[in-house]
Amino acid sequence: MAKWGEGDPRWIVEERADATNVNNWHWTERDASNWSVVKLKSLLLAVSVENEEGVCKVTEVSKTDGEASINNRKGKLIYFFEWNIQMSWIGTSKTGIKYKGTVEIPNLSDENDVDEVDVIVALAKDEPDTQLLALMKNDGASRIREALLNYIDTLKSEFTQGMILPTMNGVQKEPSQPKPKVDLQAQITTGQLSGQPMPVGVKIPTCKINLMDQFMTSPEELYRIFITQELIQAFTHAPAVVEAAKGGKFRLLDGNVSGEFLELVSEQRIVMKWRYKSWPTEHYATIKLIFCRKNDGTELQVECKGVPVGEEDQTKAGWQRYYFEGIKQTFGYNVRLF
Template sequence: MAKWGEGDPRWIVEERADATNVNNWHWTERDATGWSSDHLKELLMEVRVEGPEGSCYITDVPKLDGESSVNNRKGKLIFFYEWVLRASWMGTSTTGIKYKGNLDVPNLSDENDMDDLDISVSLCKDEPSTPLLNLMKREGIKKVRSALGLYVKHLRSEYIQGMILPTDKQANEANTPTTTTIKTPTKVMPNKTQISSAPSPAPAPSSGGSAGVRLSTCSFSLQEVFLTSPDELYVTFLKQEFVQVFTRSDAVVDGCQGGKFQMMNGNVHGEFQELVPNEKIVMRWRFKSWPCDHYATITLSLRDKGDETELNLEAKGVPVDEEDRTKEGWRRFYFEAIKQTFGYGARLY
């Protein structure tokens, strides 16, 4: 048996604070079923498509059967997921007629590529034929496939945190500052040679949530018009009871400068940084699934236009691969939800 301090890092005899399962080398498993179920529903509920035929969006996910887990064996991560799901969708034609249908995915699995997924779309029983069905088959399936692909990406990149642990030796090496000896030109002195040394400069801090990881971000702007006054629209974003109504979920909102908010079942949270009554709201804002501690800056500017209010949104620091999702989330779960709930409906840009 190896002596203490001389063992193979795969063995339990290595010096480690917890003295067990060094570097998670032995088989470890994490159940991702609950997280996956919630995240799949969240992503699917954001699916919306528009076309010449009208618009369609997912209204519910009544069936979501399956399981998911992440395993670590000798430093190798193994992902397992298998799901059968059904989503309900609703479409509105250009003439204002509403239709209902279903979308089925029977084989979301680690054994199938995203391009191999079977996704079928149908109308509910007794619904008359409508071009909206073709819209869902043409564009809706693409959006659903993209949402499911995003779930797999998040499972592989974010849910695995802590699955592979550093050994004490690795942790100590990571936390020990390194210095590099720099030899200066030798200065000749009587019977003496002097060599000086200096520490290397400290590394520049990295951007993004995790140390050493640089996160690519982007900026975008949105514009919307509401049939209400700036003061009524302003308080809609800051009053907890209003937020709970238009999001149809529990929320915690402290509507003052420096106040924090959490809404949509904890999937969105942040802090109000600057408030100019009836004119501007600046907030630190993030999706729960974003890299830890990374926030975007969202600025809402309100402009009085008589019988209506023009809202301009400026977003900065949004992760590049989250741009479309963030835009769609603001359009659907903020702008459209507020219009439908409080009757502030107006033309869309």
């Protein structure tokens, strides 16, 4: 074993007395499955195409079967992902007639280029023929492939941060990822990954984010949507379990989001513990929703404290897509200028 200042920097005992997996050189593995489900849904639900016949839009991602992971073997990152995805889409003609359809992607994997991935577009059973099917098969399929490529690029860039950390004479450490403070009694090695569940005793770096949006409805109605199980299932398009009381638990988006209500003040504010399933074990952010009446609408202010560093963008995108946009699209609370 080399001493400090001697030999291959990958073996240097910089912060641990036992040199266990120094700087993630020997092996690290990160499960990207939960993160991938959220990312894929966010990207695919944004797919929309239009021409002189009308508009086609992906409205639901009903199935994401598969897994994804990233491995570091002696400084080389190895990506693995394999997904079977099913979606629904709706085409609206210029005359207002709506047509329902499906999309299946059976072979999204690291073994296939995006151009080789099958994007099978069809009309739903008993739907009449329409020119919008051709629009979705051509332009729609292209946009879907763009979304899949975005997912792969993000998987290989954002999600891999911190997996290779050579020091001294090698490549510099990534400056954007502060190191967690470790409780020595927990006996956690420096190879512990932020993408995997962490035992109790690990202090992770966190940050605060603020969001705001406006809805053309009353504070009373908007407040009710956030605490009513049936309404939450409607705008998230997924099963939910909600106990709307102080200390009550909730699970949304197939268990990818969970938490507990800390404070419920009717029509004014909601305070809750809230987490993504992919966050370190038992780590919750504190989310405060403040409902403010603005003329004939409501301004919703969202304060998020305790978000793990590196999860800011995913958290913001999740709230924008699954809460703000989901509520507006489902209940028609689109905003006009006050």
